[in-house]
Amino acid sequence: MKIAELKTEHLDEKAFIREKRDEISSIVTDGLAVNALSGGVDSSAVTMLGHKALGKRLKTYFIDNGIMRYKEPERIRSIFKGLGVNIEIIDAKEEFFNALKGLIDPEQKREAITQAFYKYVFGRLVKKAGAKYLLQGTNYTDVEETLAGIKRQHNILEQLGIDTQARYGYKVLEPLVALRKSGVRKIAKAVGLPEEIYNRPPFPGPALAARVIGEVTKEKIELVRKATRVVEEELSGSGVFQYLAILHEDKVTGIRNGKREFGNQIEVRCWDSVDAKVGSPTRLSFEILEKVADRITGEVPGVVSVTYNITRKPPSTIEAI
């Protein structure tokens, strides 16, 4: 691996921001750059670094791929508007659902999202904007896990030897690539992002598609989106590292109004972790766990069963796929 880790405890935020701002300026010079903001801490920090470096020469898109959380596009646009950064929301739902059609294997799903993102949607936007550079929020853990073959992060391309210039027509800049998540949070805070962003739990690149086991459809995304909303409402503010809901493909027997209902199961995960390298299940109280289960079975149609993951990472990973 060519990249050296910059440990969070050695991070001088002001110096880092200055350095990255200058670096981005000197590479892009008087050209145009684009970036995609997902609302996660990584892409939010990159958006702010890019805007410090390039001002209006950075065009920031929020790609609404249809696999985002409840009301996510509007919410993120409004937060950045407050910081003086204009975000354009791009409706790409159909492209993403078409790309995911029929796919079951997690790596194929990730690959389809990568392709839809880079080749179709972004290719179009970059051409339209006339940009030669793409800013990306890749961090050190993403690179490490991709190189180890654990998971293919959708934003690792150059580390895999893929020449984005030749393949997609633009060059990728990754200013956060030496930082772990904890370092990224410090930068996000230092560039002026609100706590709701800089302390935000991580959210995977493939978004809710990473939370559906088996084929991803609009209907399944709608179910896992509802379950995610419950989990986030009940567990936010509890100071944990990350919390998520997963829609299983396996069906289980339930009982509703005295009748058998062969229904869905939602798995809830909530992690204690510092940097996502290792983690353990948060020791939530059963009052909270049962409330989460009651709400999910009550509010998400067809869900009759809810589980809580009790495995450490390793051998589990943070996300299921």
Added chain:
Amino acid sequence: MKIAELKTEHLDEKAFIREKRDEISSIVTDGLAVNALSGGVDSSAVTMLGHKALGKRLKTYFIDNGIMRYKEPERIRSIFKGLGVNIEIIDAKEEFFNALKGLIDPEQKREAITQAFYKYVFGRLVKKAGAKYLLQGTNYTDVEETLAGIKRQHNILEQLGIDTQARYGYKVLEPLVALRKSGVRKIAKAVGLPEEIYNRPPFPGPALAARVIGEVTKEKIELVRKATRVVEEELSGSGVFQYLAILHEDKVTGIRNGKREFGNQIEVRCWDSVDAKVGSPTRLSFEILEKVADRITGEVPGVVSVTYNITRKPPSTIEAI
């Protein structure tokens, strides 16, 4: 429903045992009866009632269907030997696995086990023994749930209007049919069974096949048997109603020795309940939950993830399928 419930608090064990003994004697008269002992509290109580009524004219078989818990056949035979009751173990593994081949739907799996049990294995044994009667451990909850269409219990036939005399060549007697599980436990104790039997957690008729989501194979049974052993070792003696391990068909991403492992998930359930009609997840400590997860991921090959069910019944059921 024709059967009236005999509530546990109104149960006079001695009178009940006397009545059922006389009833069985008067029906079977000087004929022969057979019964299948699974080692659960229901079939164990029936075995003892039958032996009180018929002595050696009741032939008790333990059908080793290949989907039993670890060393179950030998263990049960030895317990009953200590009570003066001889059990014959019948090796029917191939018949059951053949019957389950290719089946995914839970009701089809239950039906296949019922068919393999009644039509093939038992038909053969009853003919061989020259018996006209079969004693069965059906209880009141089994009947109720089958009639409500929630679950097809493998031992409910006459309640569904199936004439076993015409269909299988023998008549079924169900001496426990008016009792809930708590009543059956009182009878089991009163007929002299050891606590390890009368306080035993319930175990489903389709055995470990009920604990495998999707197609049941020898390999999957072996995995869920290992997980079940861990769960029983760690949770027995905790005074809970029932505890079980389920092998999911869904695969999830894990990480082992720094490498990605797309592996299996085991779901653990542990219930607080009095009679299985309603239940809630036992509020186990996270020390216990993590130990269970560590042991299962360490001891069961290919398992990278363990969950704990946090749903009440209803809308969940005790078992998954």
